[in-house]
Amino acid sequence: ACSGGGDDSGAPKAAPTDGTLTVGLLGDIGQPPDPDVYYANNGLAIVLNTYEGLVQYADDKDSVEIAPRLATTWDVNADNTVFTFHLRQGVTFHDGTPFTSAAVKVAFDRRTAVKGGAAYMVEGVKDVATPDDLTAVVTLSAPNSAFLDYLASPFGPKMESPTALAANAGSDDTQTYLQTHDVGTGPYTIAAAQPGTSWTLKRYDGYWGDKSPFTTVQLPIYTDASALQLAFDHGDVSAVVAALPSSSLKKYEGSKDYASYLLPTLQSALVTVNPTKEFFKSQQARLAFLQSIDQKSLVDQVLGNRSEPATTLYAKGMIPGGADKQELTYDPSVMEAYAKTLPAGTDMTIGFASGNTNAEQMANIQAAKLQALGIKATAASYPTSQVFGWINDPTQGPDAFFDGNNGPDGGSPYMWGHVFWDASGGINYFGCEVPEVNAQLDRAVATGDDALYVAAAEEYAKTGCYYNLSYNKDWVLAQKWLTGVEQSHNIGANELDFSKLGIAQ
Amino acid sequence: MSAAAAPTAVPAPTASVRDLHVSLERGGVRSEVLRGVDLDVARGEIVGLVGESGSGKSMLALSLLGLLPETARPHVTGRVDVLGTDMAHGPESARRAARRSALGAVFQDPMTSLNPTMRIGRQIVEAGQDRDGAVRLLGAMGVPDPELRFRVYPHELSGGLRQRVMAAIAIAGRPALVVADEPTTALDVTVQAQLLALLRELRDDLGCSVLLITHDLGVAAQIADRIAVMYAGRLAEVGSTAQVLGAPAHPYTAGLLRSRLSLTLDRSRRLPTLVADTLTPADRAHGCAYRARCPLAVDRCATAAPGLDDSRPTPGHGAACWFGDETVRAATATITAPAPAAAVPVRATPSTPSTQGPAVVLDDVAVTYTTGHGRRRRTVEAVRGVSLEVAAGQALAIVGESGSGKSTVLRAVAGLVPVTSGRVTVAAGGAQMVFQDAGSSLTPWLTVGETLRERLAPLRLGRAETTRRVEEALAGTGLPTSVARLRPADLSGGQRQRVALARATVVRPAVLLCDEPTSALDASLAATTLNLIRDMRAELAMTVLFVTHDLAVARFVGDRIAVVERGRVVEIDDAEAVVGAPREPYTRALVASVPEIEVVR
Amino acid sequence: MSTVVLPRRTARPVITGRGRTGRRAAWVLVGLLVALTLLAVLARFLAPDDPIQPVAAPQLPPGSPEHLLGTDSIGRDVLSRTLFGLQTSWFSALAVVAVGLLVGGVVGVAAGVGGGWVDAVLMRVTDLFLALPSTLVAIALVAALGPGLRNTLLGMSIVWWPYYARLVRAEVRSVVARPHVEAARLAGVGRGRLVLRHVLPGVVPTAVVTASLDIGNVVLLLAGLSFLGLGQPAPAAELGADTAAGTQLLLSAWWVPVVPGVAVLVLSLVANLAGDGIRTLLGPRR
Amino acid sequence: MLRFLLRRTGALAVVLLVLSAVVFLLQQISPGDPARAALGANASRQAVAAERRRLGLDDPLPVQFLRFLGHAVRGDFGTSYRTHRPVATDLATAFPATLELVLAAFVVALLLAALFAASSALSWPLAGIGRGVLLVVATAPPFLLALVGIVVFYAHLDWLPGSGRGDGGPGSELAHLVLPATVLAIAPALAIGRILRAGLEATLAADHVRTARSKGLGQAAVLARHVVRNSIGPSLAMAGLQLGFLFAGTVVVEQVFSWPGMGNYLASSIPTSDYPAIAAVTLVLGAVYVVVNTLADVLQTAADPRLA
Numbered sequence A: 001a002c003s004g005g006g007d008d009s010g011a012p013k014a015a016p017t018d019g020t021l022t023v024g025l026l027g028d029i030g031q032p033p034d035p036d037v038y039y040a041n042n043g044l045a046i047v048l049n050t051y052e053g054l055v056q057y058a059d060d061k062d063s064v065e066i067a068p069r070l071a072t073t074w075d076v077n078a079d080n081t082v083f084t085f086h087l088r089q090g091v092t093f094h095d096g097t098p099f100t101s102a103a104v105k106v107a108f109d110r111r112t113a114v115k116g117g118a119a120y121m122v123e124g125v126k127d128v129a130t131p132d133d134l135t136a137v138v139t140l141s142a143p144n145s146a147f148l149d150y151l152a153s154p155f156g157p158k159m160e161s162p163t164a165l166a167a168n169a170g171s172d173d174t175q176t177y178l179q180t181h182d183v184g185t186g187p188y189t190i191a192a193a194q195p196g197t198s199w200t201l202k203r204y205d206g207y208w209g210d211k212s213p214f215t216t217v218q219l220p221i222y223t224d225a226s227a228l229q230l231a232f233d234h235g236d237v238s239a240v241v242a243a244l245p246s247s248s249l250k251k252y253e254g255s256k257d258y259a260s261y262l263l264p265t266l267q268s269a270l271v272t273v274n275p276t277k278e279f280f281k282s283q284q285a286r287l288a289f290l291q292s293i294d295q296k297s298l299v300d301q302v303l304g305n306r307s308e309p310a311t312t313l314y315a316k317g318m319i320p321g322g323a324d325k326q327e328l329t330y331d332p333s334v335m336e337a338y339a340k341t342l343p344a345g346t347d348m349t350i351g352f353a354s355g356n357t358n359a360e361q362m363a364n365i366q367a368a369k370l371q372a373l374g375i376k377a378t379a380a381s382y383p384t385s386q387v388f389g390w391i392n393d394p395t396q397g398p399d400a401f402f403d404g405n406n407g408p409d410g411g412s413p414y415m416w417g418h419v420f421w422d423a424s425g426g427i428n429y430f431g432c433e434v435p436e437v438n439a440q441l442d443r444a445v446a447t448g449d450d451a452l453y454v455a456a457a458e459e460y461a462k463t464g465c466y467y468n469l470s471y472n473k474d475w476v477l478a479q480k481w482l483t484g485v486e487q488s489h490n491i492g493a494n495e496l497d498f499s500k501l502g503i504a505q
Numbered sequence B: 001m002s003a004a005a006a007p008t009a010v011p012a013p014t015a016s017v018r019d020l021h022v023s024l025e026r027g028g029v030r031s032e033v034l035r036g037v038d039l040d041v042a043r044g045e046i047v048g049l050v051g052e053s054g055s056g057k058s059m060l061a062l063s064l065l066g067l068l069p070e071t072a073r074p075h076v077t078g079r080v081d082v083l084g085t086d087m088a089h090g091p092e093s094a095r096r097a098a099r100r101s102a103l104g105a106v107f108q109d110p111m112t113s114l115n116p117t118m119r120i121g122r123q124i125v126e127a128g129q130d131r132d133g134a135v136r137l138l139g140a141m142g143v144p145d146p147e148l149r150f151r152v153y154p155h156e157l158s159g160g161l162r163q164r165v166m167a168a169i170a171i172a173g174r175p176a177l178v179v180a181d182e183p184t185t186a187l188d189v190t191v192q193a194q195l196l197a198l199l200r201e202l203r204d205d206l207g208c209s210v211l212l213i214t215h216d217l218g219v220a221a222q223i224a225d226r227i228a229v230m231y232a233g234r235l236a237e238v239g240s241t242a243q244v245l246g247a248p249a250h251p252y253t254a255g256l257l258r259s260r261l262s263l264t265l266d267r268s269r270r271l272p273t274l275v276a277d278t279l280t281p282a283d284r285a286h287g288c289a290y291r292a293r294c295p296l297a298v299d300r301c302a303t304a305a306p307g308l309d310d311s312r313p314t315p316g317h318g319a320a321c322w323f324g325d326e327t328v329r330a331a332t333a334t335i336t337a338p339a340p341a342a343a344v345p346v347r348a349t350p351s352t353p354s355t356q357g358p359a360v361v362l363d364d365v366a367v368t369y370t371t372g373h374g375r376r377r378r379t380v381e382a383v384r385g386v387s388l389e390v391a392a393g394q395a396l397a398i399v400g401e402s403g404s405g406k407s408t409v410l411r412a413v414a415g416l417v418p419v420t421s422g423r424v425t426v427a428a429g430g431a432q433m434v435f436q437d438a439g440s441s442l443t444p445w446l447t448v449g450e451t452l453r454e455r456l457a458p459l460r461l462g463r464a465e466t467t468r469r470v471e472e473a474l475a476g477t478g479l480p481t482s483v484a485r486l487r488p489a490d491l492s493g494g495q496r497q498r499v500a501l502a503r504a505t506v507v508r509p510a511v512l513l514c515d516e517p518t519s520a521l522d523a524s525l526a527a528t529t530l531n532l533i534r535d536m537r538a539e540l541a542m543t544v545l546f547v548t549h550d551l552a553v554a555r556f557v558g559d560r561i562a563v564v565e566r567g568r569v570v571e572i573d574d575a576e577a578v579v580g581a582p583r584e585p586y587t588r589a590l591v592a593s594v595p596e597i598e599v600v601r
Numbered sequence C: 001m002s003t004v005v006l007p008r009r010t011a012r013p014v015i016t017g018r019g020r021t022g023r024r025a026a027w028v029l030v031g032l033l034v035a036l037t038l039l040a041v042l043a044r045f046l047a048p049d050d051p052i053q054p055v056a057a058p059q060l061p062p063g064s065p066e067h068l069l070g071t072d073s074i075g076r077d078v079l080s081r082t083l084f085g086l087q088t089s090w091f092s093a094l095a096v097v098a099v100g101l102l103v104g105g106v107v108g109v110a111a112g113v114g115g116g117w118v119d120a121v122l123m124r125v126t127d128l129f130l131a132l133p134s135t136l137v138a139i140a141l142v143a144a145l146g147p148g149l150r151n152t153l154l155g156m157s158i159v160w161w162p163y164y165a166r167l168v169r170a171e172v173r174s175v176v177a178r179p180h181v182e183a184a185r186l187a188g189v190g191r192g193r194l195v196l197r198h199v200l201p202g203v204v205p206t207a208v209v210t211a212s213l214d215i216g217n218v219v220l221l222l223a224g225l226s227f228l229g230l231g232q233p234a235p236a237a238e239l240g241a242d243t244a245a246g247t248q249l250l251l252s253a254w255w256v257p258v259v260p261g262v263a264v265l266v267l268s269l270v271a272n273l274a275g276d277g278i279r280t281l282l283g284p285r286r
Numbered sequence D: 001m002l003r004f005l006l007r008r009t010g011a012l013a014v015v016l017l018v019l020s021a022v023v024f025l026l027q028q029i030s031p032g033d034p035a036r037a038a039l040g041a042n043a044s045r046q047a048v049a050a051e052r053r054r055l056g057l058d059d060p061l062p063v064q065f066l067r068f069l070g071h072a073v074r075g076d077f078g079t080s081y082r083t084h085r086p087v088a089t090d091l092a093t094a095f096p097a098t099l100e101l102v103l104a105a106f107v108v109a110l111l112l113a114a115l116f117a118a119s120s121a122l123s124w125p126l127a128g129i130g131r132g133v134l135l136v137v138a139t140a141p142p143f144l145l146a147l148v149g150i151v152v153f154y155a156h157l158d159w160l161p162g163s164g165r166g167d168g169g170p171g172s173e174l175a176h177l178v179l180p181a182t183v184l185a186i187a188p189a190l191a192i193g194r195i196l197r198a199g200l201e202a203t204l205a206a207d208h209v210r211t212a213r214s215k216g217l218g219q220a221a222v223l224a225r226h227v228v229r230n231s232i233g234p235s236l237a238m239a240g241l242q243l244g245f246l247f248a249g250t251v252v253v254e255q256v257f258s259w260p261g262m263g264n265y266l267a268s269s270i271p272t273s274d275y276p277a278i279a280a281v282t283l284v285l286g287a288v289y290v291v292v293n294t295l296a297d298v299l300q301t302a303a304d305p306r307l308a
């Protein structure tokens, strides 16, 4: 991992001549890069460059827009129950077998069998019909307007070679094999896997699409952010995607030696309020608290250019026209008044996930603000595993929680509303839910009716449990010679499509 | 400073020391430990070097070997010459070569002087022998089964055998000079005698010279051709054995000779002792260091130090004193034993057993020690069936070789070890003990006063009375009351022994147990302590049990003597009877091995 | 039966020389420790700003008169945080060592004085604890209990006392074996008094020296746990946690991790040296 | 000797049993939910409940412990919640990496310790400065030291690689070892060095060394035959102890140097409450620690015949 070097740090680094692209990962990718298992972030690059789904989100756009991938066109019936996909011709899996409509059902079935975190995406599939090799007709048991978003999600179903799956099935649906191999159609294939150390991808020469000049992609794993940053400065790493802390941003922004990109995502910084705590028993108190957050300056100070203050309840561009307006205005006097009604020295805790510096800063700044109002507020960190345990007993949690970066699996407003507002959604840490909102969301997803989504959001906003602070961006840091960075990134996947990258002449 | 005192009779000495000054640093303070020493060791000669503890004997020996402790940053001036090699200032390689070929050394403690992690055979071979030679040498040193012993580690040998191994190492390289620094102090009298004989044989067989260091004039008398007496870093007297012992020309030598115990001493008299030294190290730096203790001291002694030449009674005999040997002899002979500081009246020893019942009765007492756990568990039958009776007011001395169980008997009487079988009865008033090493038997961080008060605490006497009793006890042992505020580390060895005695007697015990209280002290200090014990015994009418390995001491202190061998009493009788007509072979050996000074006049 | 001898505790002076100059240096070192303690105690008076609240723009470089050592990632005064962190770290380390010394001391004295089966039982238990890899168990313990100063201290105390138990027992036994104890017993000194007056004073120097040398170790271990996210949770100021949290900024705002890191170093160094100093002052072991 | 070894083995088994009980109990009292941790943020509550059942987390404690023990004995530490691989498989790659690092660090530590002790005991010139530097460096927080090491030797001087374990060639592997091993070694080096120096100083002043000198042996022979072996006993025990600390130290050092070993594995497992992984690492490293200390004990006995 340490070739080159010797040149003065600061000067732009020379492009590789051996066709090797080195993308530094921060931290072990965790789970195996098996598309039906992988449900984390920093290893997505491997999954997304070795596998492809039927559709994807459009590259280089800051709004939600479904684009073709292995399906070139698709039709959806009126009540969102039958999806007909016309598949791309001339696609082969990495084992050389051709990609046909039969693979669609196999992939859906495997996802159900493996029961990974994103298995819910195919739960509603009643039937997959294959009238011909290049047509797949998916029938759902219930209407679902978000189904295409499931398929476009980076965690969505990916096409896997039925032959290879069968050949390596073992006793666990090929899970063991896929820990270090892949059976996809993507532009790259896994050449060497040293879990915890590094991954090596090799260009798949039978790929149907454009080929990049990079015959090999190295993904060394760094476990320390500073070490990764040093390796990048040194030229040992070509690009770093969304791994470095915002605090380092200043150094690279506007640098003439490095290229720094801020690319759109569906992620947000959020505040979640815990209604089970004495402090926030009343809706009035919760809303007062949210109003005491100086959103604009907080986002500005902590996240800087990495994000912009959110003005909608859903992610940016999810509801065309931004009808889901977030009606919270900064007004600390409400909180001040509320504070006066409390016994002197009442304390409350603002939590954040340990290691998340952005959230830590925001929590601290907000705590300071509350202290100025006479409330004994403290910011406290919690390990991730503990954070996800609160749902079982929300009283164990803090009074409010700052999330530096979180978002749904895909671009449908339903996916957003479900994870954040439904207590069973996963990121509703304190189980603050409104049955009516859940029902509204369920109705909305059947039809895809934006008005219903907006109504649900507005209803939920009244709880005072939720504040969408910012629209976050991915910070991609690359050497000057790397081209095509924007074009290889889409709003859903916080990763680059390596096949679209190139070397500046 | 002083001129060479080379005797004309010895043409080419093996070793020659001229005007040697050595200063060492300890705790940041530099002190001069040798202050102008001149000494020759002739070819084939045994020179005995005697002197009290701290007089610089070992430093002289180490100077000869060129092994002064580096950590003490030695400064050396003067000349040390061994067979033409300058051991003081020569290059290290030359000195090493001299050590290898010309010198051999036997050090005091045989356990620590041998490398515990190396088989003894290898340690001998290392000193310049081949394997067969080393085995032969071991045999020659009187080590039984040399082939077998060749492969053992030092800890598997007894002290006597270890010292023989040391001797073997010392002569393995066929040295011209063997430096033996107190080779016998750690040994039994019987073993000690064997080792001395061995040294003499070495000289006779190999023709090497020996510098034998000892603090016991008797040991020197046994084998030395010449004797050098050291005092405070200088030679006080040097001459042939007959000259030094027969006609001591320095008051210090004379004093040492007189305070020696012998088997023929008059038991009814106090032992003569030297006056305690009052000079500070600074005072010693100029003038005669002995002047404070010297009965002959004159003003001149405080300003100028006499050289060995200043009194030359006979050829080859020198003494660092302004006066001639006649004056010295006359002056020292007439002085009677000085009275103790507290001026306790000397009473006759109650030599006849009183008519009261016995104060101590041991009835078939056995004591067994167990050591270690599990696999390493061992039992030692230290005492196996001892029956004794000591009448009230009587003194019993217990003698025996090391490990024979003497201390164990005392500890059983004191109740410090449980007896395995049999019975121990002690008269009302209980027993108190004075331990061998007084220093370590005093709690280091408590002042003398606190230590003594602790004994009085159960009596609930009240503050003033307690203080009075403490002062009384100190005075009774000849210590100033100011000592009460000091800690043991601030006291000299003799003072500590007195404090221990004061602690034992501040509340009068029925029985006083003494476990070799004098063996760590030099002749004069030992004599002082023995006198004190006798006085206190008389005054407080105590029964005394006194353990010693020195028959002369036993005879002096004990009305009766019990000889212990391997946990059994083999002989018990009146002191004179045991010494005069020993029945047991072991007792006879003991009597024979007491180094006597046959005064040659 | 014993698994580990504890030679770590018998280290010798490092920098102090011999003799009087050594004693003077020793006093200086102990003085440094006292000064550091004072700094920790008086943190709230000495610190120019609130350690928890942001008081200025983030990542201000050191050197400005208002913020001598700059500000951290969210604009808190680094000097103030370091002073308060010193307090937390210092007193945490003291607490761990004190608990270790107390528990270990009681166990050690009981075993050393009691002997026999008391000794056997206590030492078996101690050995068991000793045989466990202490740092790992502390990590696992804190990982399980959840981070927080209380849990961290609890975890560390649990793994820390056995060292002292062994050490104190060994010392007690060596003191008990010295003739003066037997002499005192014969002189009629009662059991309690014997232990208090004739045994314990002989044990204290070694224990104190060891403890002071150990404080440095505890400070470092605390810092290490904080690095793993197992230490004092934010926002409380603790040197290890601050250094660890700041390492991300090493390249963009070096003073944020370096200042508390250097404070850890100084604390641990001074504790180490003062340990040596105390050893020198308490004199050579008899 | 055989009985001694048997006894030690027995003691080892007891310690490991206690260790596993401790580890197991720690899992139980921890507040996080492993099932949730396994499934990730967006999993539904029903999925989590199912996962709990699947993992047997609802069984009574003794049952869980026995299952845990039974599996551990067979080298089966379960499947990592995080990596979805058998923990044993993960350890099979991580353990050699850690072993390599620790052994290298151990060698460095011994070398430094020997230098430290010898330079002081034999009063080498200028050695005081080196000792001072070692003392200061050894009291720095290890992660800061590691980072500063990377900044200096990798980023600025470009002498050594800054992270990873090297790719292929032995030269590269060795180069990658230097920094992490040195950082890891420094604190133990000081600890061992201090003991060794105390031992050396005591031995150098010992009577038997004087005896050896009186034989006319040269300095080298005296040191080799009479000093080193006699001084080494307590240092061996210390070295054993420090080897244990080295393994624990990898948790921090491996993370900074992206060294793919057990420490790194543990550090990534802690935030996700990946108990099978945490338990296995603690158990394995604990076992190594115990074995190493037993070995140090045996070695010490071998070095000093008096202890036998």
Ligand SMILES: Nc1ncnc2c1ncn2[C@@H]1O[C@H](COP(=O)(O)OP(=O)(O)OP(=O)(O)O)[C@@H](O)[C@H]1O
Residues within 6 Å of the ligand: B024, B025, B026, B033, B051, B052, B053, B054, B055, B056, B057, B058, B059, B060, B069, B072, B215
């Ligand atoms: N390493 C040292 N540093 C400083 N002074 C020392 C050192 N060793 C001995 N001395 C001092 O040197 C003087 C002479 O000591 P030396 O050992 O030669 O006496 P000695 O006559 O052999 O006594 P002993 O009969 O007790 O062995 C003593 O005052 C002693 O305190």
Ligand SMILES: Nc1ncnc2c1ncn2[C@@H]1O[C@H](COP(=O)(O)OP(=O)(O)OP(=O)(O)O)[C@@H](O)[C@H]1O
Residues within 6 Å of the ligand: B369, B370, B371, B380, B381, B382, B400, B401, B402, B403, B404, B405, B406, B407, B408, B409, B549
């Ligand atoms: N505490 C003990 N534990 C085990 N064995 C002991 C203990 N004390 C003495 N022994 C052993 O008991 C035997 C008798 O010892 P004791 O001390 O009574 O002998 P001693 O005649 O006083 O010898 P010395 O003249 O050397 O003082 C010796 O073999 C000794 O090794």
Ligand SMILES: [Mg+2]
Residues within 6 Å of the ligand: B057, B058, B059, B181, B182
């Ligand atoms: Mg001597």
Ligand SMILES: [Mg+2]
Residues within 6 Å of the ligand: B406, B407, B408, B515
């Ligand atoms: Mg005895």
Ligand code: NI
Residues within 6 Å of the ligand: B001, B002, B019, B035, B036
């Ligand atoms: Ni002179």
